[in-house]
Amino acid sequence: MSPAQNNTIPAKAYAVFADDSPFKVFDFERRTPRVDDVVIRIHYCGICHSDIHHVYNEWKKETYPLVPGHEITGVVEQVGSSVKHFSVGDHVGVGCVVDTCLKCEPCKKHKEQHCPDVCYTYGSTELDKVTPTHGGYSNLVTVKEHFVCKIPNNLPLDAAAPLLCAGITTYSPLRQYNVGKDSRIGVVGLGGLGHMGVKLGAAMGAHVTVISTSESKRNDAIKLGAKAFLVSKDKEQMKTAANSLDLIIDTVSAPHDVNALIDLLKFEGVYCLVGAPPKPLEIGAFPLIMKRPIITGSNIGGMKETQEMLDFCGKHNIVCDIEKIQATPETIKTAYDRTVKSDVKYRFVLDMLNAFK
Amino acid sequence: MSPAQNNTIPAKAYAVFADDSPFKVFDFERRTPRVDDVVIRIHYCGICHSDIHHVYNEWKKETYPLVPGHEITGVVEQVGSSVKHFSVGDHVGVGCVVDTCLKCEPCKKHKEQHCPDVCYTYGSTELDKVTPTHGGYSNLVTVKEHFVCKIPNNLPLDAAAPLLCAGITTYSPLRQYNVGKDSRIGVVGLGGLGHMGVKLGAAMGAHVTVISTSESKRNDAIKLGAKAFLVSKDKEQMKTAANSLDLIIDTVSAPHDVNALIDLLKFEGVYCLVGAPPKPLEIGAFPLIMKRPIITGSNIGGMKETQEMLDFCGKHNIVCDIEKIQATPETIKTAYDRTVKSDVKYRFVLDMLNAFK
Structure with missing residues (x-):
């Protein structure tokens, strides 16, 4: 010793x-x-x-x-x-x-x-x-x-x-995909990670949309800096927002419909998972080959x-x-x-x- | 008229x-x-x-x-x-x-x-x-x-x-992801698309591995220009090749295990689907956030x-x-x-x- x-x-x-x-x-x-x-x-x-x-x-x-x-x-x-x-x-x-x-x-x-x-x-x-x-x-x-x-x-x-x-987990994909004032981004889930994604994305100048299962989070999302809010269960709202986002940061760890989120992406948009759902994501082959999105994840x-x-x-x-x-x-x-x-x-x-x- | x-x-x-x-x-x-x-x-x-x-x-x-x-x-x-x-x-x-x-x-x-x-x-x-x-x-x-x-x-x-x-469908992702003489690529499935992926990848100078369910395709794969061959059902072979590929072009339209393919990718490698399986791909959250692969698709x-x-x-x-x-x-x-x-x-x-x- x-x-x-x-x-x-x-x-x-x-x-x-x-x-x-x-x-x-x-x-x-x-x-x-x-x-x-x-x-x-x-x-x-x-x-x-x-x-x-x-x-x-x-x-x-x-x-x-x-x-x-x-x-x-x-x-x-x-x-x-x-x-x-x-x-x-x-x-x-x-x-x-x-x-x-x-x-x-x-x-x-x-x-x-x-x-x-x-x-x-x-x-x-x-x-x-x-x-x-x-x-x-x-x-x-x-x-x-x-x-x-x-x-x-x-x-x-x-x-x-x-x-x-929570901060670096959301900051990293925002930077990796060059978010700036011309970006339209989506943040899925408004918890510890999500609220940081909104603050950081807004500070980078992006137009931030929060996507949540619950209408009750709308006011908080706007206060944190989001410009728009979508209730993911409302198919009509989701349809209206189709093909509108450059980048989605998905902070949700519960099982959820990722294809509905990919629908929100522009052609060649980016979906980045930072949550950790216990079950595999199910991603349709058709959106993958027709929209050419980048599906990826990020870890701190x-x-x-x-x-x-x-x-x-x-x-x-x-x-x-x-x-x-x-x-x-x-x-x-x-x-x-x-x-x-x-x-x-x-x-x-x-x-x-x-x-x- | x-x-x-x-x-x-x-x-x-x-x-x-x-x-x-x-x-x-x-x-x-x-x-x-x-x-x-x-x-x-x-x-x-x-x-x-x-x-x-x-x-x-x-x-x-x-x-x-x-x-x-x-x-x-x-x-x-x-x-x-x-x-x-x-x-x-x-x-x-x-x-x-x-x-x-x-x-x-x-x-x-x-x-x-x-x-x-x-x-x-x-x-x-x-x-x-x-x-x-x-x-x-x-x-x-x-x-x-x-x-x-x-x-x-x-x-x-x-x-x-x-x-x-078949040619352009495989050529496009090879070019998109800058395949060249230092690239190690995988081609999944050796049919109409797959055999073109092998020929084109080899002509670009890449080290091409064919991944197939069937050992019987090994000789043809090598003749077409592949340098290596993996039987996807052989877990030992697949394990040995883990983290070795820069890009995988997946031409298979039948349901198959995409996570096993993602295991073959290097850190931040690219998986590109060009087949059209009828069921959604199931992709584990853990490989997505820990390997940061790009999961994408391409269409002609x-x-x-x-x-x-x-x-x-x-x-x-x-x-x-x-x-x-x-x-x-x-x-x-x-x-x-x-x-x-x-x-x-x-x-x-x-x-x-x-x-x-």
């Missing part, structure tokens, strides 16, 4: 210890900081729907204890000797990824999230494939500089936290793009609409129950700074 | 007169040639599988009499006064489209086949939305110059005929691209592998039966020059 290993940092977190266990306080050690590490005092952590999938072990692959959380904001407390871009006191964020090989094709393309050796922020392991990673429902985290982002100082750390997942974004998104949000003063709660086992459970029912506008954010006092 | 209408040209064809009727000789008039028309003596016409769908009224939309055929080659017999690019005696071809508006977005993008007012070569109407169009199982056809292609003189007119549909090609394809085939001496048959009602029926059973290498071509003697 090398002497350096003695310099681990005691940390606290809320963890689950089995797939039917409640959250409990978990005392553990963050790794000894390396020369390229940044130690971050966590202030806030967003609750992403995927946290809930992990905690309930819906993907049947968890190891315990499990500390969720990948929408992390906080303040730099310590930096390693080779860290170049961060200083103590900086406002920073950490998203879904904390390490990758940085050598493979996706890494070279600045899409680190697609590295075959990707180390997710929690429920994963470090590059050694052994040491478990623990997420942001915690008071501290130690992360390699490359995977830390600067949060612009004009953005509040609480409402900025979900930018690290690379580090360069995530920083670009945060800078864009800083410039346009964009954050998430959140409900901030004090983190306790009980409040987390209540937030999970409400998130499952889509009863949140639009993201719960846990106050971690005061969580373990 | 204007005097010009007296100058219609008597023609003969093989037509069906109802959805359960055999082919019979049909005497009719081709339109009075316009100033921009080319009158073509048809020498050969390929049998495309879609002819069979039309003749058996599988899409429930036919009007009668119906004269199929959109893989037409022949010789120019007459040109209108404003025709610029063709002279009497030229070798020419006509594919699936004989007129469009030439003003809309797809037309301006040189993708006339996607014009909302597209006039197909048969089973359709002219731009007046009234006059029926009749295809290439005929001795003559009159077509607007814009929709006529030159056939390079080194290509035989019989084996060149299927280039007008525009006129500029069709001419480019013919010139490419002339340069590389590429034609289809065909079985040439004298056109009679009986031989057409036999050819249809064999085509339905995929018992043809790889396209039937009807000799129309000697059909009505």
Whole structure:
């Protein structure tokens, strides 16, 4: 054992210890900081729907204890000797990824999230494939500089936290498909991801249409910046809007009719899935060959793009609409129950700074 | 009635007169040639599988009499006064489209086949939305110059005929996705379309893998220019080839597992459907968001691209592998039966020059 290993940092977190266990306080050690590490005092952590999938072990692959959380904001407390871009006191964020090989094709393309050796922020392991990673429902985290982002100082750390997942997930396809002032885009679903898609798309100058199963979301959609609203179950409305959109960002994770969405696309338009429906999408061959759409998906974004998104949000003063709660086992459970029912506008954010006092 | 209408040209064809009727000789008039028309003596016409769908009224939309055929080659017999690019005696071809508006977005993008007012070569109407169009199982056809292609003189007119549909259908996505000597492409299905995909892909310098349900096609695939062959039902073979292809052209019209094909794609690879399976494709959300493939389709090609394809085939001496048959009602029926059973290498071509003697 090398002497350096003695310099681990005691940390606290809320963890689950089995797939039917409640959250409990978990005392553990963050790794000894390396020369390229940044130690971050966590202030806030967003609750992403995927946290809930992990905690309930819906993907049947968890190891315990499990500390969720990948929408992390906080303040730099310590930096390693080779860290170049961060200083103590900086406002920073950490998203879904904390390490990758940085050598493979996706890494070279600045899409680190697609590295075959990707180390997710929690429920994963470090590059050694052994040491478990623990997420942001915690008071501290130690992360390699490359995977830390600067949060612009004009953005509040609480409402900025979900930018690290919900924000970049919608920003990435908007940028990838060159959305700008001449674009007509559709955002399907008005939850955590969808409301960010509307804000970001509108800030890029696009004409945004929200497509939802529920008429009740119309007013909110318009307030967030949408110019139009379609009730997906209303065939007449959908028909009127046929062939009108350049890009659709589909944030819905429940099974739904994708062909009806493709009908809304212009010739050679783009449909991009960012939700994760449990059943395969059914896509008709005829629309595929006659409209030549691009059907694709997108998964968060690379580090360069995530920083670009945060800078864009800083410039346009964009954050998430959140409900901030004090983190306790009980409040987390209540937030999970409400998130499952889509009863949140639009993201719960846990106050971690005061969580373990 | 204007005097010009007296100058219609008597023609003969093989037509069906109802959805359960055999082919019979049909005497009719081709339109009075316009100033921009080319009158073509048809020498050969390929049998495309879609002819069979039309003749058996599988899409429930036919009007009668119906004269199929959109893989037409022949010789120019007459040109209108404003025709610029063709002279009497030229070798020419006509594919699936004989007129469009030439003003809309797809037309301006040189993708006339996607014009909302597209006039197909048969089973359709002219731009007046009234006059029926009749295809290439005929001795003559009159077509607007814009929709006529030159056939390079080194290509035989019989084996060149299927280039007008099977050729351009596979050429277009190969070009669209910049296939060249560094490309690794997959061609799914080794029929009329598939065998052209192999020949064209190989001529572009790509490493071509044929993916088929049947080991029996391996030798033919290699002879046609493929460098590798995968039996799609062999999970071990498919697994070994995972993440290896830049582009897959899927020519299969039967229901099949598209996710297994997406597994073969590299990160951000392209899957392009050119077949027309009757049931929707089922595409898993997880591969879509984790591999970011482009899932798309393609339908023949525009006129500029069709001419480019013919010139490419002339340069590389590429034609289809065909079985040439004298056109009679009986031989057409036999050819249809064999085509339905995929018992043809790889396209039937009807000799129309000697059909009505």
